[in-house]
Amino acid sequence: MLVRNASKYGASGLRYARSISTAQSWKFEARNNTILNKFKDIEEIEAPSKLAQESSLPVIEQDLKTKPRQPSKKLPFLSDNKIENDPNYQMSGWKQKIGQVLIKAFSIDMDKSRAGPVAASIYFGECKRQGLYYPNEPMSDTAKFFYETLKLPKSFSQQYQIALLHYWMLSVRMRALPHKYGKNYQQKLIDRLFSDMELRMSQELKINSNRIIEGYLKDYHTQLIGAVLSYDEGLMTDDITFAAALWRNVFNGNPNADMRHIEALLGYVRSQLYVLNKMTDREFGFGKFAFVAPDQVVQPLTKAQEAALKEKVKAEFAGHNLPSQRSVLSVDE
Amino acid sequence: MSSKTEIAEKIVALLKTLPKDRIQHYASFKDVQLARFQNKELVSSISEKDLKLQYASLRDLVNDKYKNYYKLDDKLLKPKGNPEYYTTLMSNIKGEKKENFFSAMKYVIMGK
Numbered sequence: 025m026l027v028r029n030a031s032k033y034g035a036s037g038l039r040y041a042r043s044i045s046t047a048q049s050w051k052f053e054a055r056n057n058t059i060l061n062k063f064k065d066i067e068e069i070e071a072p073s074k075l076a077q078e079s080s081l082p083v084i085e086q087d088l089k090t091k092p093r094q095p096s097k098k099l100p101f102l103s104d105n106k107i108e109n110d111p112n113y114q115m116s117g118w119k120q121k122i123g124q125v126l127i128k129a130f131s132i133d134m135d136k137s138r139a140g141p142v143a144a145s146i147y148f149g150e151c152k153r154q155g156l157y158y159p160n161e162p163m164s165d166t167a168k169f170f171y172e173t174l175k176l177p178k179s180f181s182q183q184y185q186i187a188l189l190h191y192w193m194l195s196v197r198m199r200a201l202p203h204k205y206g207k208n209y210q211q212k213l214i215d216r217l218f219s220d221m222e223l224r225m226s227q228e229l230k231i232n233s234n235r236i237i238e239g240y241l242k243d244y245h246t247q248l249i250g251a252v253l254s255y256d257e258g259l260m261t262d263d264i265t266f267a268a269a270l271w272r273n274v275f276n277g278n279p280n281a282d283m284r285h286i287e288a289l290l291g292y293v294r295s296q297l298y299v300l301n302k303m304t305d306r307e308f309g310f311g312k313f314a315f316v317a318p319d320q321v322v323q324p325l326t327k328a329q330e331a332a333l334k335e336k337v338k339a340e341f342a343g344h345n346l347p348s349q350r351s352v353l354s355v356d357e
Numbered sequence: 358m359s360s361k362t363e364i365a366e367k368i369v370a371l372l373k374t375l376p377k378d379r380i381q382h383y384a385s386f387k388d389v390q391l392a393r394f395q396n397k398e399l400v401s402s403i404s405e406k407d408l409k410l411q412y413a414s415l416r417d418l419v420n421d422k423y424k425n426y427y428k429l430d431d432k433l434l435k436p437k438g439n440p441e442y443y444t445t446l447m448s449n450i451k452g453e454k455k456e457n458f459f460s461a462m463k464y465v466i467m468g469k
Contacts, residue, residue: 069423069426078410079407079410079411080404080406080407081403081407081410081411082402082403196433196436197433198438199433199436199438199439199442200432200433200436200437200438201437201438202437202438203437203438203439203468203469205438206436206438206439207438207468250382253380253446253450254382256443256446257379257380257446257447257450259434259443260434260443260446260447261447262421262424263417263418263419263420263421263422263423263424264375264386264418264419264421266424267386267418268378268386268387271386272382272383272384272386277383277384277389279389279390279392279393280393280399282411283410283411283414283415283418284410284411284414286414286418287414287417287418290418290423291423294423294424294426294427295427297427297429297433298427298428298429300433301429301430301432301433322427324426324427324428357432
């Protein structure tokens with residue numbers, strides 16, 4: 025799988041994976057400055073969490089004007105449904121056979137149908153997992169990166185901003201799918217994110233008024249539009265514009281935000297986009313993507329490695345001949 | 358001049374080179390950070406090492422270190438689902454082109 029391979033190059037320290045030159049025009053040179061000169065010569069990219077940990081800037085708490093409400097209950101990660109909750113669930117043989125016959129008889133467009141289980145379940149879970157936090161419970165590595173390394177506030181809105189950032193990364197890739205499928209994947213993912221937030225506000229945060237929940241959802245929707253626009257602008261322009269967008273959205277415009285932390289988050293986002301860029305439509309459409317952990321380095325692939333990965337993907341999908349496994353998504357790009 | 362003041366001045370000089378935001382946001386990164394690093398009291402509370410790291414990070418961001426390292430190709434930048442998506446977006450942001458009623462309605466109905 026591309027993600028594992030791409031991240032593996034970093035995790036195992038296989039430096040041969042590097043294929044591009046990082047020669048840059050250093051416009052802002054430093055004189056007589058050992059630390060800065062050290063950074064100037066560095067061509068290596070460090071893992072985002074390691075980069076962020078280098079700084080020991082004194083933390084000045086941001087005044088959020090309100091104390092974040094903490095959940096008093098924990099809902100199942102995805103849902104109560106046994107099919108969605110059990111990763112090893114297997115439909116019984118006769119049910120599968122009936123399903124295959126129906127798909128073939130009615131020529132069901134499986135790429136359209138697959139958007140539900142892939143975007144609204146697998147990718148939704150990926151987005152939610154990254155910033156998920158419950159008091160007195162162990163956090164995932166990515167959540168530790170956001171809350172302990174980057175020192176972001178542990179609030180529901182912060183969790184939403186982290187999920188939103190991951191949603192945006194996936195939606196950038198979804199735009200590159202054929203239009204009718206990409207749009208469907210995006211819609212399914214965002215619908216699930218919002219319905220989950222509505223449920224969590226009511227049942228975990230115990231907000232009893234539907235009117236208040238609706239107000240929050242409208243605010244979150246406005247934030248979604250603003251954040252997607254800013255991230256898109258950052259993607260198409262330069263790193264500093266992208267960093268400013270991350271600062272406004274993920275770092276809540278904190279005046280005392282650590283530049284090292286912003287840089288680490290930008291590296292994290294760009295590396296994920298790189299992996300998404302190298303993934304074929306078919307792999308992505310089948311839900312094979314998983315975000316690379318922030319303690320790993322993604323190294324750019326050489327042409328030969330890229331070709332080898334593509335061959336592997338082709339071989340994997342060549343065996344997918346059942347009606348439910350049919351797809352028009354490309355295995356080449 | 359102390360070394361810390363010198364680094365703070367470099368940071369300020371670097372921040373001053375940043376262009377103005379294309380769209381007005383609730384907070385401007387450039388203005389907020391300029392005010393921060395021009396605050397002598399605040400700068401003096403930061404160690405020299407951390408101040409250097411702040412400068413190094415800003416410099417990496419300004420020099421597009423990550424954009425150049427993790428190069429994306431047209432697959433994402435000209436997405437086949439909507440090849441004109443980013444071109445239209447950027448021309449709207451820069452104020453070169455404005456959506457008229459019909460093009461906006463077409464986007465709402467067709468999705469591209």
